[in-house]
Amino acid sequence: MAHYNSYESFKTKKSIKKKEQAKNKSLVKTKDDFVVSKSSNYGIVLEVKYNDIFVIYDNEVVKATLRKDLNKIANQVLFVGDKVELIKDDDKYIVKHLIKRNRVLSRTKKDSTKLDDIGKSGVIATNIDIAIIVVSCKAPPLHPKFIDRYLMILQNSNIPAIICLNKCDLKTLEEEKILDIYRKLNIVVIETSTYKMLGIDELKKYLKGKQAIFVGNSGVGKSSLTNALLSDDSIKTGNVSDKSKRGRHTTTSSKYYLWDNNSSIIDTPGIRSLDVSNFNPIEIQQYFPEFKNSNKCKYSDCLHFHEPINSCFIKQEVINGYININRYISYLRIMSDILNEEYIDILNEISKED
Numbered sequence: 195m196a197h198y199n200s201y202e203s204f205k206t207k208k209s210i211k212k213k214e215q216a217k218n219k220s221l222v223k224t225k226d227d228f229v230v231s232k233s234s235n236y237g238i239v240l241e242v243k244y245n246d247i248f249v250i251y252d253n254e255v256v257k258a259t260l261r262k263d264l265n266k267i268a269n270q271v272l273f274v275g276d277k278v279e280l281i282k283d284d285d286k287y288i289v290k291h292l293i294k295r296n297r298v299l300s301r302t303k304k305d306s307t308k309l310d311d312i313g314k315s316g317v318i319a320t321n322i323d324i325a326i327i328v329v330s331c332k333a334p335p336l337h338p339k340f341i342d343r344y345l346m347i348l349q350n351s352n353i354p355a356i357i358c359l360n361k362c363d364l365k366t367l368e369e370e371k372i373l374d375i376y377r378k379l380n381i382v383v384i385e386t387s388t389y390k391m392l393g394i395d396e397l398k399k400y401l402k403g404k405q406a407i408f409v410g411n412s413g414v415g416k417s418s419l420t421n422a423l424l425s426d427d428s429i430k431t432g433n434v435s436d437k438s439k440r441g442r443h444t445t446t447s448s449k450y451y452l453w454d455n456n457s458s459i460i461d462t463p464g465i466r467s468l469d470v471s472n473f474n475p476i477e478i479q480q481y482f483p484e485f486k487n488s489n490k491c492k493y494s495d496c497l498h499f500h501e502p503i504n505s506c507f508i509k510q511e512v513i514n515g516y517i518n519i520n521r522y523i524s525y526l527r528i529m530s531d532i533l534n535e536e537y538i539d540i541l542n543e544i545s546k547e548d
């Protein structure tokens with residue numbers, strides 16, 4: 195059966211990956227006493243530039259370095275949003291301890307709460323209370339596939355997420371239709387325009403008192419929204435280059451801003467690819483709540499992929515319109531990335547039945 199073959203090849207890929215991970219692990223081994231479970235006196239990492247760590251501490255930004263005996267490069271060990279304990283040595287600040295992290299956002303699925311697991315796993319930021327998936331109208335255009343991958347990665351890291359459609363001054367019926375899919379899944383969708391200052395107060399309501407992060411492709415308006423929250427023009431925003439309609443890189447590393455008491459926002463650079471290849475194929479459906487009837491498929495391990503239509507209840511629900519076709523296409527794309535198999539034939543077969 196096709197789905198068994200796929201699963202076997204997935205397992206082989208996974209064992210190669212495990213070996214690579216083991217290699218990375220040994221690279222970043224740190225002293226056991228570096229991570230502590232709590233501390234009442236800590237600062238928050240705003241930015242890490244190679245070995246310079248910028249920390250907001252006692253209401254001011256200080257520059258610190260990593261404890262010498264760790265013998266590590268700071269940007270491999272610490273990330274924006276981390277809570278750190280500092281000591282002062284000859285007027286210089288030194289990071290002595292890292293406080294155990296919560297809800298780590300990284301480009302790939304990984305247990306990055308363990309320091310030694312991090313390596314090159316692509317940690318974006320830590321201790322995130324809420325993530326705002328920012329998308330935009332027109333430039334760059336709105337594609338559900340980005341939203342769906344972010345939702346998966348975020349849910350996997352236990353980070354609550356909302357969707358923010360920016361550039362709503364350019365909104366058409368097309369965007370409305372896509373957003374409806376998510377509203378029906380009970381995901382909060384808000385609309386903003388930094389040009390017309392629309393929706394900013396609503397956005398603030400969701401972010402107040404939280405350590406929040408903007409994620410999304412470059413050019414959607416994350417830095418503009420950050421500016422709007424800060425109510426001054428301290429960050430420079432770039433223009434989308436008209437030729438390609440793709441965003442230009444304007445923020446090169448994640449940055450942390452306090453915009454109100456206890457309310458902070460992390461602005462991230464455009465993240466081109468989210469790697470979902472570490473996910474197990476059978477678990478992907480748990481990130482698609484509308485696949486709730488998958489127990490009605492003939493095979494209990496049905497991946498709703500290459501299985502015949504008459505044995506797969508999910509495919510029938512797609513054909514009957516109970517499951518949105520765009521969401522199913524997202525699902526197929528993700529599965530195709532994980533299993534390294536084409537999905538176009540599956541779509542063709544389904545559209546014949548339609």
Ligand SMILES: Nc1nc2c(ncn2[C@@H]2O[C@H](COP(=O)(O)OP(=O)(O)O)[C@@H](O)[C@H]2O)c(=O)[nH]1
Binds near residue numbers: 364386388419
């Ligand atoms: N039409 C429109 N353009 C916007 C809006 N917000 C930002 N932009 C433009 O979108 C481009 C990218 O914005 P930027 O904040 O740098 O995006 P980032 O890459 O996600 O940080 C800039 O040219 C902004 O002027 C908006 O609400 N409406």
Ligand SMILES: [Mg+2]
Binds near residue numbers: 417
């Ligand atoms: Mg930016």
Ligand SMILES: [Zn+2]
Binds near residue numbers: 501506507
């Ligand atoms: Zn199925």
